[in-house]
Amino acid sequence: MSQxxxxxxxxxxxxxSLIGTILARFEQKGLKVIGLKMLQMDQSLCDSHYxxxxxxxxxxxxxxxxxxxxxxxxxxxxxxAIKVVRTMCGATNPADALPGTIRGDxxxxxxxxxIHSSDSEEAGTVEIARxxxxxxxxxxxxxxxx
Numbered sequence: 001m002s003q004x005x006x007x008x009x010x011x012x013x014x015x016x017s018l019i020g021t022i023l024a025r026f027e028q029k030g031l032k033v034i035g036l037k038m039l040q041m042d043q044s045l046c047d048s049h050y051x052x053x054x055x056x057x058x059x060x061x062x063x064x065x066x067x068x069x070x071x072x073x074x075x076x077x078x079x080x081a082i083k084v085v086r087t088m089c090g091a092t093n094p095a096d097a098l099p100g101t102i103r104g105d106x107x108x109x110x111x112x113x114x115i116h117s118s119d120s121e122e123a124g125t126v127e128i129a130r131x132x133x134x135x136x137x138x139x140x141x142x143x144x145x146x
Contacts, residue, residue, distance in 0.1 A: 003081040004034070006127035008116040011069035014038075018106055019072055022115070025088060025102065026076055035075030035128070035137045041067045049130060065111065073131040082124060085117045 007026070009019060027033065041049075046063045053059045076085060090101025094113055097104035107114040118124035128137070 002077060002079055003121055003124065004075060004077045004128055005081045005085050005118040005124040006116075006131060007074040007076055007085060007118075008131075009072040009074070010112070010114055010116065011065065011071060012108065012112040013106075013114050014070055014072065016106065018114070022102055022106075023074070026074075026085070029078075029084060029088065031076050031078035031081055031084065032140070032142075033074055034077045034139070035132045036072070037132070037136065038070050038072050039131075040070050043067065045130070049127070061111065075128050075132055075137055082118060082121060086119065089115050089117050 009022060013019065013022065023033065023036075043063065046066050047054055050059065050062060050066075053062060078084065088102060090097030090103035090107075092103070092113060093110045094103045094107035095110070097107065099105065102115055103113055118127050
């Protein structure tokens with residue numbers, strides 16, 4: 001089943017010059033990038049995106065980290081995209097992430113864990129709409145790839 005999901009490359013990804021490396025992994029897996037942009041999170045966007053965490057003790061640190069530099073938002077489409085992307089990302093805590101996963105290969109610690117991905121179809125829909133306008137998402141075939 002084709003799904004859409006949101007991926008955020010966090011400030012540590014940009015600082016480590018890993019944008020292309022991580023994008024390549026998704027494309028090589030056969031997923032389609034249907035939206036892509038670099039932006040700076042502000043407090044309002046951060047509060048909206050992490051609304052489940054705003055009241056938690058670690059939120060101030062998380063928000064500060066997410067607003068500390070640019071991020072890259074990626075809308076991805078593909079067969080079982082949510083499960084595939086989350087598997088590729090690896091465990092949230094890099095200490096538990098397997099080698100070969102994005103976090104297992106590149107993340108430093110739980111506070112700097114490189115990447116976010118939607119955890120459900122509903123979250124994917126809401127999160128993509130939060131970061132992309134309708135005219136910033138694209139539909140295309142792969143005829144020229146053959």
